[in-house]
Amino acid sequence: MTEPSSGTQALDRAVQLASMVVQADEPLSFAELQEASGLAKSTTSRMLTALERGGLLERDESGGYVAGRLFWLYAARHDPWEELVRIARPVMERVGSDTQESVHLSVMRGDKVVQVAQVDSRYLLGTRDWTQVDVPTHTSALGKVFYAWGLLDLPRDGLERLTPRTLTTPPELQRDGATARRRGYAVTVDELEVGLTGIAAPVRGAHDAVVAALGISGPTSRLDHRVEELGRNLVTRAAEVTAVLHGSPHHLKKEGVA
Structure with missing residues (x-):
């Protein structure tokens, strides 16, 4: 006798097959899919045929x-x-709830770092819409993530010095990038403007490549004694975004994030 849940079970199995293919780093053979799914060959064949027919999968x-x-x-x-x-x-x-500061998400568009989302600070001091501001890449923690993790080439010549603390030369940025990779996050303190601190961590996508930077910014007076704590928080939260991008949000549900 067929169980009432058999239709749902079949759908779950088809979704499992499609998910394995979409998340794979390279094309998967029939044998690999059949072995990984644990389904019978006839069932695997029938479901893959249906997925192909519906345009969800195809063969190279x-x-x-x-x-x-x-x-x-x-x-x-x-x-x-x-x-x-x-x-x-x-x-x-x-992150906004954790830190009370402005939260930012930036990506690369061509050779330019663009902020695509923001959550405003809970404080009046520090609230500003940075998505409309063209910030020099070398002066922001978000931009430094893309330098440090190799998505942007280091400049050959010196860059604009906006404050006495702005890093402007390739050797300075190279050393700063090595420090960022070692601790897992980038930092700017008074480099865009005096009194402003930023911290950012990389978000990874397919093939473990960095696809975005997740960061916060706020007054140096509030952040300078919390940089390490906030940096670790961002590394953890960036890993949560990475996990969802990789299709593995299960551990997030335990924390109520997903």
Whole structure:
């Protein structure tokens, strides 16, 4: 006798197969999918055929399974950063609650660092919409993440010095980047303007590549004695965004973030 849940079970199995293919770093063969899923060969074949027919999966020249045309159609019709912002927003709210400071999310567009989302500070001092401000990359913690983790090449020549503490030369930025990678987050103190501190950590996507920077900013008087604490918090929260991007949000649900 067929169990009432058999239809849902079949759907769950099909979703499992599609998820494995979409998250894989390279095309997966029928044998790999059948072994990883633990399904019978006939069941695997039937479900993969249905997923192909529906445009969720397709096969490349070698016969391996890859994401189908529906995924690429969706990606072509939507700004990919909109999805990143949607995924990151709950974690950004959590960072805002943790720190009470302004929270920022930045990405690379070409060779330019662009802030795509912000959660405002709970304090009156420090509230400003930075998404509309063109901040020199070398003066922000968000920008320094992309220097430190190799998404931006270090400049060959000196850069503009906005304050006495601004790092402007390639050797300075190289040393600063090595420090950022060692501790897991980048910091600017009084480098964009005197009295402003920023801290940011990398968010990783597919293949463990850095795809964004999650950061906070606020008055140096409030942050200078908390840099290490806030940096560790950002590393943890950035890892939570990374986990969702990798399709593994289960541990977030325990904390009420997802």
